[in-house]
Amino acid sequence: xxxxxxxxxxxxxxxxxxxxxxxxxxxxxxxxxxxxxxxxxxxxxxxxxxxxxxxxxxxxxxxxxxxxxxxxxxxxxxxxxxxxxxxxxxxxxxxxxxxxxxxxxxxxxxxxxxxxxxxxxxxxxxxxxxxxxxxxxxxxxxxxxxxxxxxxxxxxxxxxxxxxxxxxxxxxxxxxxxxxx
Amino acid sequence: xxxxxxxxxxxxxxxxxxxxxxxxxxxxxxxxxxxxxxxxxxxxxxxxxxxxxxxxxxxxxxxxxxxxxxxxxxxxxxxxxxxxxxxxxxxxxxxxxxxxxxxxxxxxxxxxxxxxxxxxxxxxxxxxxxxxxxxxxxxxxxxxxxxxxxxxxxxxxxxxxxxxxxxxxxxxxxxxxxxxxxxxxxxxxxxxxxxxxxxxxxxxxxxxxxxxxxxxxxxxxxxxxxxxxxxxxxx
Numbered sequence: 001x002x003x004x005x006x007x008x009x010x011x012x013x014x015x016x017x018x019x020x021x022x023x024x025x026x027x028x029x030x031x032x033x034x035x036x037x038x039x040x041x042x043x044x045x046x047x048x049x050x051x052x053x054x055x056x057x058x059x060x061x062x063x064x065x066x067x068x069x070x071x072x073x074x075x076x077x078x079x080x081x082x083x084x085x086x087x088x089x090x091x092x093x094x095x096x097x098x099x100x101x102x103x104x105x106x107x108x109x110x111x112x113x114x115x116x117x118x119x120x121x122x123x124x125x126x127x128x129x130x131x132x133x134x135x136x137x138x139x140x141x142x143x144x145x146x147x148x149x150x151x152x153x154x155x156x157x158x159x160x161x162x163x164x165x166x167x168x169x170x171x172x173x174x175x176x177x178x179x180x181x
Numbered sequence: 182x183x184x185x186x187x188x189x190x191x192x193x194x195x196x197x198x199x200x201x202x203x204x205x206x207x208x209x210x211x212x213x214x215x216x217x218x219x220x221x222x223x224x225x226x227x228x229x230x231x232x233x234x235x236x237x238x239x240x241x242x243x244x245x246x247x248x249x250x251x252x253x254x255x256x257x258x259x260x261x262x263x264x265x266x267x268x269x270x271x272x273x274x275x276x277x278x279x280x281x282x283x284x285x286x287x288x289x290x291x292x293x294x295x296x297x298x299x300x301x302x303x304x305x306x307x308x309x310x311x312x313x314x315x316x317x318x319x320x321x322x323x324x325x326x327x328x329x330x331x332x333x334x335x336x337x338x339x340x341x342x343x344x345x346x347x348x349x350x351x352x353x354x355x356x357x358x359x360x361x362x363x364x365x366x367x368x369x370x371x372x373x374x375x376x377x378x379x380x381x382x383x384x385x386x387x388x389x390x391x392x393x394x395x396x397x398x399x400x401x402x403x404x405x406x407x408x409x410x411x412x413x414x415x416x
Binding site: 020024027031032033034035036037039040049052053056057060071072074075078079082083086090124125126140141143144145147149150168169172173175176179180 | 192195196199200203204205208229230232233234235236237238239241242243244245246247248250251252254255258259260
């Protein structure tokens with residue numbers, strides 16, 4: 001896994017040096033993952049395919065912005081794909097409303113618990129999401145993995161929009177505490 | 182913690198950055214946060230925090246093999262300057278394959294190149310191209326004689342289909358392919374190069390053959406698959 005990570009980082013660096021062979025190898029290694037990202041967020045095969053194409057164009061054009069050591073290389077690629085898919089999603093949807101309205105819905109959240117910090121990042125975020133109400137953890141995952149907007153999250157969880165905002169922002173606060181612990 | 186106002190200034194910012202990373206902010210707020218991120222290192226460390234932590238969820242994106250048409254379109258977008266799809270897609274890939282056939286062509290050239298060269302400014306030497314493609318049994322050798330302005334296309338292998346025609350195209354990097362007309366796979370073809378193609382014709386010009394409807398593509402843009410392609414090389 002570490003070797004694979006190093007290899008992906010190396011391929012991205014070589015793309016920055018305009019190495020087309022490296023770019024093709026990078027595509028072969030990572031396109032299934034990134035297609036998984038665009039497909040999940042866009043939920044439309046042809047749009048996801050179109051997005052994937054744009055994503056690799058961006059990767060080639062921006063490979064020099066990848067800083068090895070800063071961000072795991074595959075995470076960087078996923079972020080490029082995810083952000084692009086979100087842009088496509090926003091462009092086809094009505095704009096979401098402004099968010100800085102009064103957030104006046106009180107919420108009796110669960111008591112925060114201390115996180116076990118000697119775990120891998122993966123189990124750590126699972127653990128921290130696990131400390132939120134199941135519904136709220138689902139909302140965080142839905143925003144990250146499915147690109148749901150506040151409106152969609154409110155619809156899916158059958159709560160008013162402002163309630164969803166309050167929920168999610170509180171949940172993010174708790175998540176931050178837990179993840180920082 | 183019963184009220185939103187309990188979230189302090191920095192916590193508020195951190196939540197804002199988390200919303201930004203999640204993609205929940207409306208455009209105006211996204212833009213203003215981007216501006217702040219450039220100016221405020223503390224916000225950037227929040228950004229790194231959230232990106233890294235949330236990236237742990239990336240394993241939940243299930244892999245799904247990318248459709249085969251995507252890669253050729255990426256290559257086309259980035260490396261050929263072409264804006265359209267179709268047969269042109271695979272050309273970059275095939276060029277390298279065709280280069281391998283040059284050795285075959287060189288032999289043919291030695292025999293054919295006898296004409297004078299009255300225009301050394303346009304062409305320092307004669308040109309040759311070997312045209313073939315992976316997965317295709319059709320191949321040609323193309324020889325250019327600057328004296329006559331003629332391109333001689335000799336089929337080396339492949340059958341002439343009865344219901345379709347082969348069409349020859351000249352392609353300069355970053356430009357649309359220009360048709361040079363229909364050619365046959367069972368006889369030697371002599372093609373007079375049109376002035377608009379001759380302007381740029383030279384070393385590096387790619388010659389490609391596609392399989393088209395009888396009489397050639399009706400639109401002036403290739404529609405069928407490439408059956409052979411190669412770059413003109415000076416000899």
